[in-house]
Amino acid sequence: MNVNELNSVANGMLGNGKGILAADESSPTIKKRFDSIDAESTEENRRRYREMLFATAGVADYIGGVILFDETIRQNTTDGVLFPQYLSDRGMIPGIKVDKGAKALAGFPGETVTEGLDGLRERLEEYADLGAKFAKWRAVIHIGDGIPSDYCISANAHALARYAALCQEAGIVPIVEPEVLMDGDHSIERCEEVTVATLDVVFAEQKAHRVALEGIVLKPNMVISGTAAANRAGPQEVAEATLRCLKATVPAEVPGIAFLSGGQTAEEATEHLGLMNQMGELPWELSFSYGRALQAPALDAWRGDEANFAAGQEALFKRARLNSLARLGKYEVAMESAA
Ligand code: 13P
Numbered sequence: 001m002n003v004n005e006l007n008s009v010a011n012g013m014l015g016n017g018k019g020i021l022a023a024d025e026s027s028p029t030i031k032k033r034f035d036s037i038d039a040e041s042t043e044e045n046r047r048r049y050r051e052m053l054f055a056t057a058g059v060a061d062y063i064g065g066v067i068l069f070d071e072t073i074r075q076n077t078t079d080g081v082l083f084p085q086y087l088s089d090r091g092m093i094p095g096i097k098v099d100k101g102a103k104a105l106a107g108f109p110g111e112t113v114t115e116g117l118d119g120l121r122e123r124l125e126e127y128a129d130l131g132a133k134f135a136k137w138r139a140v141i142h143i144g145d146g147i148p149s150d151y152c153i154s155a156n157a158h159a160l161a162r163y164a165a166l167c168q169e170a171g172i173v174p175i176v177e178p179e180v181l182m183d184g185d186h187s188i189e190r191c192e193e194v195t196v197a198t199l200d201v202v203f204a205e206q207k208a209h210r211v212a213l214e215g216i217v218l219k220p221n222m223v224i225s226g227t228a229a230a231n232r233a234g235p236q237e238v239a240e241a242t243l244r245c246l247k248a249t250v251p252a253e254v255p256g257i258a259f260l261s262g263g264q265t266a267e268e269a270t271e272h273l274g275l276m277n278q279m280g281e282l283p284w285e286l287s288f289s290y291g292r293a294l295q296a297p298a299l300d301a302w303r304g305d306e307a308n309f310a311a312g313q314e315a316l317f318k319r320a321r322l323n324s325l326a327r328l329g330k331y332e333v334a335m336e337s338a339a
Pocket of ligand 1: 022138177261263289290291293
């Protein structure tokens, strides 16, 4: 596939006011989410929950792409249609999480490196056959006493470049996700410093590996205070710091940036995105690729009970619609109660 085709897939995921639904929780992660609502994490419950999300009427107006986990890309709707086919039929592009998780980085206490490069070429070929048009790889950077180290940042950026190059070779758009975690009591200034340093190395590695930047999507964290920080920065400050950081580091060839929510509440994640999209012209699409910030209200409304199927869909629809408005710069906080 050439760069133009990759670029048009990226635009299909993020153009026209759309964003991405991250529904690619690994089995241990979805179990944690289900535990929080006292639902059992059986294969059938996971399938039914994902079906509830994907079948939400009208959601494709706001969601251009859905990230799936290995189990889900092989599952069917109740009527027997494979999920990737079902999503494509409804106008949502199917994608796949391909990393194998962040593992302890030997010799660097408290830091991780994401695994999954071995055999990736063959796995990408299989996922392309199953209908995946894009992929996701999440690198995790921790802020703490003396960390992140330069070595951890470069090991993760190297893996992200190896992954992205293999995706493009397979005709798959790579979502490049270097997540600087919110965990800790660090200031917003410290988050900005680490995020700038990380993105600089990430793009240097992408270029060194000859990745076509026109055919990737960047999935970064917002620049935000640590969850346990004493005086957490307000929404305006988060929006300004995040845009300053992205303008300093992300080349204009990148077609789209889609934020992760990373533990922000659903409302915070929407408000921050809305403010940034009201701050004038940007070289890239600035959108969302939220997991928890799209799903938490739906999960809570569903609670594993078939009787709450419609309520769960209503909750997802509301978040998808408000995030789409935010992504277009048309969101106001008052819409939360009006919607
Ligand atoms: P959150 O929005 O819940 O951070 O998840 C997004 C994601 O896909 C992380 O890899």
